[in-house]
């Protein structure tokens with residue numbers, strides 16, 4: 001195996017999962033339609049929309065800024081020391097996961113996972129929810145990793161997965177609306193900066209999940225259901241699976257938090273952990289939830305019933321874990337009846353070979369062969385999520401190469417080396433591709449078949465997140481700060 005070109009700092013993985021994007025196109029020669037744009041100016045979930053394609057119709061986002069001189073920096077808010085959750089924007093607020101090293105409340109001290117809410121316009125801190133670490137330690141809840149999932153906001157409700165493997169539904173207005181929303185009304189902390197809980201679902205308790213190192217799934221909603229991966233995995237021996245009967249994916253009623261369906265097709269074949277995050281979209285006329293799981297397979301389910309429709313193995317049959325058989329950490333992207341997904345490994349495992357696929361998800365059963373539209377093996381291990389815009393697909397790999405391919409054929413047009421590990425994913429907006437890296441650089445390239453670098457800015461510390469566009473502002477967190485970037489008027 002090739003020696004790592006980049007220094008992989010000491011930290012496990014999980015967090016990323018929340019980090020990626022996409023776009024699209026157009027049917028029939030009509031003007032381009034970016035079907036994956038949220039359409040509201042908000043960015044209410046990981047990926048912006050349930051198909052997780054990180055593309056946006058927004059115009060006028062900044063293409064240059066300087067975090068030192070504050071040029072085009074609208075505001076900056078301090079986060080904890082490690083921030084793997086990706087920001088989302090909705091209801092005039094920005095929500096992001098981090099740890100408790102920027103402690104906002106002395107009554108809630110020590111290492112915790114923290115979800116913070118800020119005012120979108122000013123960066124004013126509004127409220128937080130914190131979670132102590134699990135007593136089982138790094139086996140299930142790695143120190144200082146904080147909240148590693150991206151929240152999802154629908155109306156006034158916010159959903160996310162905590163470091164303790166609990167799915168939470170909160171009121172985005174907290175107690176600032178003067179009302180304790182239920183059914184849960186017995187919160188211990190009810191001040192203006194505390195979270196108002198609506199319901200919670202403990203995946204370790206309720207479905208027996210044993211998260212490997214961290215729970216990180218970013219929820220997605222369809223109808224009355226909210227879907228998450230359980231992160232069920234191996235224990236610290238990296239051999240034993242304590243909970244082989246726990247599901248890989250669950251569907252909860254979004255109003256009550258009650259379990260509606262679950263699936264465990266993986267059983268005892270988990271290679272390591274399960275850190276991918278599900279997507280939802282209409283494929284071949286059927287509303288599907290698509291989930292990449294711990295055996296390196298991707299599975300599609302009928303969203304409302306949980307009926308398994310298809311499954312696809314992302315590894316060559318002769319591959320061997322962990323040498324060249326991979327897990328899947330990036331998020332599946334759904335675009336025009338196809339599913340796009342790359343595989344890779346925990347960053348702690350370093351670099352290695354990877355695979356990127358375009359899958360025809362209208363097929364049924366084991367579609368590893370029948371559903372393979374194309375396969376690209378020039379990618380290295382990747383934990384990123386593709387973006388698709390104007391017929392082109394963009395995806396970085398963990399070795400730091402950004403690949404631009406024809407989305408229909410898999411033909412490669414160009415690659416670009418950012419010379420640092422990439423945990424996040426691309427955002428395609430206004431004819432440009434934005435991508436951050438572990439050295440803290442954000443590169444902006446021209447979208448299109450010809451490679452052209454437009455600029456590069458450094459954020460002051462590692463960027464594991466993916467840029468998020470909302471109302472003309474670009475929100476981006478580095479390891480410990482959240483920036484709102486906008487062209488000064």
Ligand SMILES: [Ca+2]
Nearest residue numbers: 171174179196
């Ligand atoms: Ca409330």
Ligand SMILES: [Ca+2]
Nearest residue numbers: 180181184197
């Ligand atoms: Ca409440």
